[in-house]
Amino acid sequence: MTDLHVLIAGxxxxxxxTAIEAGKVGxxxxxxxxxxxxGGQLVKQTHKFFGNENFYASVRGFEIAQxxxxxxxxxxxxxxxxxxxxxxxxxxGIPVLNRETDRVDLLKPERIVIATGASEKFLQFExxxxxxxYGAGAVQTLMNxxxxxxxxxILIIGSGNIGLIVSYQLEQAGANVKAIVEAAxxxxxxxxxxRKAKRLGxxxxxxxxxxxxxxxxxxxxxxxxxxxxxxxxIPSKEREFVVDTIxxxxxxxPSVELVSQxxxxxxxxxxxxxxVPERNIxxxxxxxxxxxxxxVSGIEEATTAMIxxxxxxxxxxxxxxxxxxxxxxxxxxxxxxxxxxxxTSQKVCSGLQKLGFTIEREKFVEKNDDDFKKYEGKxxxxxxxxxxxPCNPCETSCPVGAIxxxxxxxxxxxxxYEKCTGCGICVSKCPGLAIFMIQxxxxxxxxxxxxxxxxxxxxxxxxxxxxxxxxxxxxxxxEVTQVTDFGNKSPVVYVKIDREHIEDARHIKPxxxxxxxxxCRCEEITVEDxxxxxxxGYTDFEELRRYLRIAMGPCGGRTCRLNALKILSRKxxxxxxxxxxxxxxxxAVPTTFKTISEGSEKNE
Amino acid sequence: xxxxxxxxxxxxxxxxxxxxxxxxxxxxxxxxxxxAVALHANGIKNLRKTPKRKRNQGFFCAxxxxxxxxxxxxxxxxxxTCITRVKEGMSVRRQQGRGEIID
Numbered sequence: 001m002t003d004l005h006v007l008i009a010g011x012x013x014x015x016x017x018t019a020i021e022a023g024k025v026g027x028x029x030x031x032x033x034x035x036x037x038x039g040g041q042l043v044k045q046t047h048k049f050f051g052n053e054n055f056y057a058s059v060r061g062f063e064i065a066q067x068x069x070x071x072x073x074x075x076x077x078x079x080x081x082x083x084x085x086x087x088x089x090x091x092x093g094i095p096v097l098n099r100e101t102d103r104v105d106l107l108k109p110e111r112i113v114i115a116t117g118a119s120e121k122f123l124q125f126e127x128x129x130x131x132x133x134y135g136a137g138a139v140q141t142l143m144n145x146x147x148x149x150x151x152x153x154i155l156i157i158g159s160g161n162i163g164l165i166v167s168y169q170l171e172q173a174g175a176n177v178k179a180i181v182e183a184a185x186x187x188x189x190x191x192x193x194x195r196k197a198k199r200l201g202x203x204x205x206x207x208x209x210x211x212x213x214x215x216x217x218x219x220x221x222x223x224x225x226x227x228x229x230x231x232x233x234i235p236s237k238e239r240e241f242v243v244d245t246i247x248x249x250x251x252x253x254p255s256v257e258l259v260s261q262x263x264x265x266x267x268x269x270x271x272x273x274x275x276v277p278e279r280n281i282x283x284x285x286x287x288x289x290x291x292x293x294x295x296v297s298g299i300e301e302a303t304t305a306m307i308x309x310x311x312x313x314x315x316x317x318x319x320x321x322x323x324x325x326x327x328x329x330x331x332x333x334x335x336x337x338x339x340x341x342x343x344t345s346q347k348v349c350s351g352l353q354k355l356g357f358t359i360e361r362e363k364f365v366e367k368n369d370d371d372f373k374k375y376e377g378k379x380x381x382x383x384x385x386x387x388x389x390p391c392n393p394c395e396t397s398c399p400v401g402a403i404x405x406x407x408x409x410x411x412x413x414x415x416x417y418e419k420c421t422g423c424g425i426c427v428s429k430c431p432g433l434a435i436f437m438i439q440x441x442x443x444x445x446x447x448x449x450x451x452x453x454x455x456x457x458x459x460x461x462x463x464x465x466x467x468x469x470x471x472x473x474x475x476x477x478x479e480v481t482q483v484t485d486f487g488n489k490s491p492v493v494y495v496k497i498d499r500e501h502i503e504d505a506r507h508i509k510p511x512x513x514x515x516x517x518x519x520c521r522c523e524e525i526t527v528e529d530x531x532x533x534x535x536x537g538y539t540d541f542e543e544l545r546r547y548l549r550i551a552m553g554p555c556g557g558r559t560c561r562l563n564a565l566k567i568l569s570r571k572x573x574x575x576x577x578x579x580x581x582x583x584x585x586x587x588a589v590p591t592t593f594k595t596i597s598e599g600s601e602k603n604e
Numbered sequence: 605x606x607x608x609x610x611x612x613x614x615x616x617x618x619x620x621x622x623x624x625x626x627x628x629x630x631x632x633x634x635x636x637x638x639x640a641v642a643l644h645a646n647g648i649k650n651l652r653k654t655p656k657r658k659r660n661q662g663f664f665c666a667x668x669x670x671x672x673x674x675x676x677x678x679x680x681x682x683x684x685t686c687i688t689r690v691k692e693g694m695s696v697r698r699q700q701g702r703g704e705i706i707d
Contacts (some may be wrong), residue, residue, distance in 0.1 A: 034668050036638060036689055046613045083687070085668075099688065119669040129672075131649035131662030138666035141686075145617035146641045172612055217660050218649050255669070271683075454614045489613045500605040512606065 004028055004141065005320055007094060007109035009086040011260055012040020014294025014309040015115035016068040019312025022111075023078040025323040030107070031072075031080045032096050039065030042302060046141040047165055047171070048431035048490070049389035051303040052409055053337070058393035058429045060489070061302065062144070070201050089262040111289050112314045114259050118252035120297040122391060123157060126212030128248075131305060132219030132379065136166045136249035143173050149379045151245030155222050156180040157210050161189035161301075163249030167197045170534045177202045178241050181224050183209045183231060183329055190344065191386040192432030202483040203474025205402040209240065211398055213246055222246055247358040251526065254296045271351030272298030278355060280331065283312035298355075300348055303390075307336045338362065342388045342410025364388050365411035369370050372417070379422035379439035379448070385412050385432070428486040437492065448481060448497040449494045451508055458483065459493055459510060467497050468507040475501050477511065517565070521562035522553020530564055534571045551582065554590045605647050624694040639685035639696055640666065641674045651675055651685065657699040675699045679706060 006022045008015045011033030019029045037490050039041060045061020056064045072078050075539065083099045093106040105285045119134030122128070134142075134150060136158070142148045153177055156163050159182035166175045185207050187194045194204065200438040207227050214221035226237035248461045256266050264285035265278040265429035277292045279285045285292055291312040294305035312331050318324035340349055341362035349359045365388075372382055383394065383403070392405040394413050402419035403426060405411050426449055429434045437450025449467075459480045467478045478495040497505055525548050538544045541564070550564050551557030561581060608616065619635030626643060632644035640651065640663050649662040651673050663673035668687035677683040677696050681703020685696070 036636075036687060036688060062614070120665050122664070122670075129659055130659050131651070131660055133662075133664070135665045135670075138664060138686075141666040142644060143608070144614060146637060146645075147611070147614070147618075148641060148645045149606050149608055150644065151605065173608055218662070242614060454612050456610055458612075533685075 004030055004109045006030070006111045006113060006316055007032065007086075007107055008113040008115055010040065010115035010117055010294070010296075011035070011038035011082075012082055012115060012117050012294060013042055013064070013068070013297075013310075015040070015064075015310030016292055017306040018113050018115060018291070018313040018316070019078050019309075020068065020075075021073070021310050022072055023075040024313075024317045025317040025321045026077060027317065027320055029075075029078040030084050030109070030137060031078070031477065032084045033080060034085045035114065035498060036083055038082060041137060041140075042500055044137075044144040045302070046144050046169055047166075048393075048488075049303060050389055050427075050431050052335075052390075052392050053396050054335070055303045055305075055306055057391065058397070058431055058488070064302070075452075086258060087260055087436060091164065101573045104307075110320060111291065112262060113291045113293060113309075113312055113316070114256075114262070114277075114285075114296055114303075115292070115294045115306075116258060116296050118254050118299055120248065121253055123210070123250050123252045123604065127215070128213060129214050130213045130219050131217065131247065132215065132244060133213055133228040133246045136162045136247050138243070139166055139247050140169065145533070149173050149175055151219075151243070152176060152296075153241075153243045153394070154245045154247055155210070155224070155241050155243045156247045156249055156504075158182065158249035158251070159184075159187045159189060159206075160249060160251060161193055162251075163247075164193035165196050166247060167202055168193070168200065170298040171200050171202070175245075178243055179224075180204045181208045182206050183212060183227055185301055186512055188387055190432065192389070192434045195384075195506075195539050198431055199468055201468070202537055210235065210246070211478045211593050214240075216279075219244055219246055243543050252295060252299045254299060257288065258453060259292060259296070261283055262508050264290055267355070269298070269351045269354050269356070271347045276355070281357065282315045283308055284315060296449060296509070298348060298351055300533050304339060304345055307332055309341070311336070312419060338409055339390045341408060342390055344387065344389050344410075351573065362408050363412075364408040364534065365406060365414070368412050370413040370415050370417070375417040376440050377439060377442045378417065379418075380417055380420050381415065381422075381426050381435045381450075382438050383413055383415055383426075383558055384434045386434070388412055390430060393429045394426040396433060397425050399425065424450055424484055424492045425486060427492045428484075428490045430489060433490070436506065437494065440499055440502070445499050446496055447502045448494050448496055449478075449502060449505055450484075450494045451506065452490045452495045453508065455509075457510060458491060459508065464511055465493075465495060465508040466511060467495060467501060467505045468509060469504045470506045472507065475505055478505075478508070519563050520548075520550045520553060522555050522559070523549045525560070527549050527567060530567050531571060535570060539568070541565060544568065545582050556588060557584070559604075605644055606644055622690070622692040624690050624692070626696050627698065628695075633635060633690045635689075639675065639677065639683075639688050639690045639694070641686075642690040643685070643696070645648070650698070652699040653701065660667070665691050676703055681705065 005027040006029045008031045042061040042065035048058045051057040071089045093108045112579045211223045222241045226234045259277040266275045293308040293312045314329045318541045319337045388410040390409045394403045395405040405413045435453045439448045463480045466474045478497040482494040631646045631676045666672045666686045671685045674682045675685045
């Protein structure tokens with residue numbers, strides 16, 4: 001490129017959005033991106049985004065990257081240099097390292113945009129450098145960008161949005177998330193993300209932190225402990241988890257190195273994640289020709305990063321080409337203000353205030369008063385949007401205009417059940433998976449519930465599935481009556497359940513056991529369960545008993561013990577008489593403590 | 605650690621199968637994968653021995669920011685293997701300490 005107008009460091013959502021705006025007015029733009037494919041962290045985001053339709057609401061992150069890159073590929077004056085890094089900023093120019101050619105070129109653009117994003121916050125605990133301890137982003141890269149599951153049993157540290165999202169994604173990929181550990185006394189991320197994790201049965205342990213990672217050459221376990229009100233570990237409250245992966249999701253810190261090297265002022269603002277550049281509302285730093293956009297200017301999320309990028313791009317267009325759509329620029333500034341006007345943006349806003357911005361609070365609807373019960377028997381959605389977040393795809397996707405979020409995108413939606421046709425599109429579109437379909441079958445004690453289901457295998461009509469509660473407990477089984485696919489990978493699965501469960505049934509899972517040949521009636525243990533446990537290495541009856549709870553039920557093992565021993569004998573080749581039958585413990589029959597305590601000792 | 609095939613949201617398009625070497629041992633990878641990713645897919649997370657305390661370390665950030673994945677690639681030390689593509693015939697070794705630069 002002979003005449004370089006704009007150099008953008010970082011090809012994530014902010015950098016790509018900036019490039020599109022600067023490119024539109026004909027400026028020559030070069031995006032220098034470090035990754036092996038551009039798109040930044042969007043490429044590993046598989047969840048649907050919040051926000052509004054102008055900014056890809058309800059579109060999955062990796063698909064947003066594809067759309068932005070497609071737009072750029074049509075612009076001849078915008079070039080992406082992959083596998084390359086801006087290694088410094090000097091008065092004489094900007095050296096760019098190309099890893100592929102192993103060459104450094106000095107570039108002299110008229111404007112620089114630093115959209116370098118953020119890096120993971122590291123957390124201090126014993127053995128935190130052990131292979132198998134990853135940042136949450138690294139887990140996403142492995143799993144969602146390259147399709148490699150880092151482990152089977154995972155412990156997540158931190159309940160912010162990233163920790164909650166990664167937990168859900170790990171389960172989608174088939175891993176087992178043992179727990180999410182959170183040192184604070186409340187969940188850090190959006191309630192809708194927390195609910196998605198909870199109904200998979202993932203415990204969120206508040207006021208807990210990790211004490212150490214266990215293992216010699218790689219992670220084999222973790223010790224966590226409860227913390228008191230002064231964040232001190234309580235030694236008597238330690239617990240051990242057998243995990244092969246520990247995922248640290250305690251936040252991000254802006255990558256401001258280049259801003260500082262360019263001579264821009266940086267300031268420590270904890271609400272924005274650490275050191276952030278001083279900049280004005282147009283995203284210009286304290287150096288006239290240097291702009292910032294996205295996480296580098298304060299940790300937020302990809303939608304605001306894209307808006308910031310567009311604001312920076314439009315200002316550069318004004319600087320260099322004199323072509324500027326002022327209305328559009330003002331509209332973007334209004335949108336970002338609107339976006340940040342809800343309670344979930346309070347932290348960011350107090351950070352921005354420290355940067356000198358005035359934040360006006362706007363009004364939003366805090367709860368809905370939908371007359372859901374009045375329409376009993378009608379197939380209709382129940383909107384469980386628990387907190388005001390900047391999001392409105394339910395409103396914009398409804399084909400009959402029955403759902404209203406209103407002027408402030410942070411408002412809780414309301415629904416007009418008279419207008420609703422029961423199509424279920426809102427269920428599939430809701431990025432928080434917080435809308436469900438319900439229809440009471442009035443001539444029976446049954447009901448149909450429609451669940452947005454993003455897991456494999458996808459149940460088919462007439463399948464029997466487990467119906468799970470909001471906490472992931474099995475409530476009952478139900479029969480699949482219909483599966484509606486809207487082509488966005490969030491199909492809605494309708495299940496016939498007992499009507500008493502409609503308040504609590506919010507997830508389903510396939511019935512995984514293939515046979516119902518029970519050995520232990522009390523603890524519901526099948527031949528298959530025992531054989532699998534023996535194959536896993538539990539070849540001693542006492543071990544099997546503790547692992548499966550076989551012979552530990554109310555009957556004391558009278559029904560199952562011998563049959564279980566026979567299976568163990570068949571699998572191991574050891575005759576039953578040589579196997580240890582384990583302990584035969586009291587009480588011989590179920591007896592209440594009350595009866596025992598009120599009894600007396602005879603023959604004293 | 606395992607490669608995912610079926611996924612409810614994603615479809616993984618893998619490149620051509622290639623051969624590379626880790627500590628002399630022949631391993632398979634797909635074109636387009638990074639070195640660190642290919643090693644993970646082969647069950648290897650332990651990427652280097654640290655300079656001072658001789659600790660085993662693997663990668664932490666996977667996007668080229670933390671420098672925990674530095675390895676010796678084709679004799680060259682300090683390669684960020686999380687953002688470097690694996691190539692046919694490449695020789696990868698665990699980096700010992702700060703690595704040695706050979707002319």
